[in-house]
Structure formats: structure tokens, C-alpha cells
Amino acid sequence: MKILTKTVTFIVLLVLIGCGTSKPYISSDKYDVLTGDEFNGASFQFFEIIDSEKEFNMLLQDDLIKKFVKKEDITNSNFILVNLGEKPTTGYTIEVAKLEELQDKIIVTLVENAPSKKDDIQQITTKPYCVVRIKSKKPLEIKTPE
Numbered sequence: 001m002k003i004l005t006k007t008v009t010f011i012v013l014l015v016l017i018g019c020g021t022s023k024p025y026i027s028s029d030k031y032d033v034l035t036g037d038e039f040n041g042a043s044f045q046f047f048e049i050i051d052s053e054k055e056f057n058m059l060l061q062d063d064l065i066k067k068f069v070k071k072e073d074i075t076n077s078n079f080i081l082v083n084l085g086e087k088p089t090t091g092y093t094i095e096v097a098k099l100e101e102l103q104d105k106i107i108v109t110l111v112e113n114a115p116s117k118k119d120d121i122q123q124i125t126t127k128p129y130c131v132v133r134i135k136s137k138k139p140l141e142i143k144t145p146e
Contacts, residue, residue, distance in 0.1 A: 029135070030099050031108075035064040036082075036130025038090055043127060045085035047110065049140050051078050065131055077133050078140055084112055084128040091115025092128045097145075099134070106136055109143045 026033040050056055056074045059065050082094050091114070098109040115121045134140060 025130075026096075028099075030101065031096055031135060032068065032133045033096070034068045034079075034131045034133055035062075036094065036128070038087075038092065038126040038128045041085070041127035041129030042083040043086050045083060047080055047082045047142055047144075049078060049080055049142070051137075051140075055079075059131070069133070073133070076137060077135055078137060080108065080132045080134065080140070080142065082110060082130050082132065087126045087128060089115060089121045089123055090126055091119045091121045092126060094128060094130045096132060101136065101138070105139045105141055106134060107141045107143060108132075108134065109145070111145060 025036065048055075050059065051074075053074055056079065059069060059079060060071065084092055084094060093113045095111045095113055096108060097111040098107075100107040100109075
């Protein structure tokens with residue numbers, strides 16, 4: 001029975017890996033959410049604007065992100081790493097609620113969505129994060145609703 005379970009699990013993993021997408025999770029004309037999940041973020045809440053070449057080169061090394069970015073993207077895009085910190089359950093997500101382009105900057109409003117009562121949540125600690133590409137080199141201002 002254990003061999004059958006391991007075999008089925010292995011086959012499911014192969015199918016999931018084989019069905020990987022080459023498109024960002026969310027894409028619009030102004031931004032892309034390149035990657036993110038509930039478990040691989042940091043233990044504390046923060047966001048970081050990635051606009052230096054050194055930080056950008058770290059993105060190029062990440063297996064989940066490098067298929068969405070090219071080395072020249074540092075000249076025409078900014079990137080934001082968003083971490084929600086530790087959460088008590090599954091179901092927390094990050095959303096770009098609004099992106100407002102002004103003459104001198106871009107204002108990005110990020111929203112943390114808590115799981116709804118309808119969601120199938122599990123009582124385990126999660127650390128949601130995402131990486132967002134802003135399709136502009138204008139300075140960024142990040143807003144989070146109080």
C-alpha cells in the first residue's frame with residue numbers, strides 16, 4: 001500500500017511540474033504578479049522595492065521568477081517583494097488593489113485579504129508573499145490601507 005501511495009504521489013507531482021505555466025499569475029498593462037504563495041515568505045511583514053541591479057540579479061537567479069524576467073527588465077520596470085508575515089491559517093492573499101500613475105511617480109495600493117468564512121481554511125501557520133513587476137521606472141510609493 002505504501003508503494004502505491006508513493007507512486008501515485010510521484011505521478012501527481014510530475015503532472016503538476018509538467019503543467020507549469022510560463023505566464024505570470026496576474027497580468028495587466030501596468031503590472032504583473034510574477035509569483036507568490038502562502039508558505040515561502042518571511043516571518044515578519046514588509047515590502048521592498050527592488051530597483052537596484054544587485055537586488056534584481058537575485059530575482060534572475062530565482063527559479064520561479066527567472067522565466068518571467070529578462071536582464072534588460074531592470075531598465076524599464078521596478079519590482080516589489082511583498083511579505084505578509086506569519087498568519088495563523090491558510091487563505092491570506094495579497095492584492096494590488098490600485099495602481100495610479102502620476103506624472104512623477106506611481107502609487108501602488110496593496111491590500112491584505114483575510115480568508116472568508118466560506119473558504120476551506122486550515123489551522124496552520126503560513127507566510128504569504130508575492131513578487132510584483134511594475135511596468136515603469138518611475139519612483140514608487142506604496143500604500144497599505146489602515
